[in-house]
Amino acid sequence: MSVQNWLWMLVGFLVLSLGTALGDVYMFRGEVPVVMVGVALIVAGYQLIHYGCHGDGLVRTLSNHEFGGNSTETVLDWARTLVLLVLSVYLIAQGFVIGAQATMQPLRLTSMLACGLFIVGGYVAGHIGVHSEVL
Numbered sequence: 001m002s003v004q005n006w007l008w009m010l011v012g013f014l015v016l017s018l019g020t021a022l023g024d025v026y027m028f029r030g031e032v033p034v035v036m037v038g039v040a041l042i043v044a045g046y047q048l049i050h051y052g053c054h055g056d057g058l059v060r061t062l063s064n065h066e067f068g069g070n071s072t073e074t075v076l077d078w079a080r081t082l083v084l085l086v087l088s089v090y091l092i093a094q095g096f097v098i099g100a101q102a103t104m105q106p107l108r109l110t111s112m113l114a115c116g117l118f119i120v121g122g123y124v125a126g127h128i129g130v131h132s133e134v135l
Contacts, residue, residue, distance in 0.1 A: 001053075008052030016045025023093070027100035035093035043089070084129030091122030 019041025026034040095118030102111035124134060 012048025
């Protein structure tokens, strides 16, 4: 591995760590928008690390995406992808907040179930957005 690869991975690790710290602190405060920023930073950091290791990542995956043939279809496909990615980040952040808040109260099965459903639902929405398939 070259020095450049290691630098991408180091920057990615720092971004991922910042996102994790931000999300971890603010999920216990119940601040979903800030946790969304944390989740987005985690994803960005992961992508930078992946780029450093393999030379590709989300941007390449999206650029290879099979979008429609005309410009209107392409714009609508990109818009759909963007909406699904934002929805994904929101659902995951909301799930983290629900889970964190649930740990500070007596255990309720509904809160834990909601936490899991939001996080898994967010993952699935993001996966559909990037890959146009569920799994």
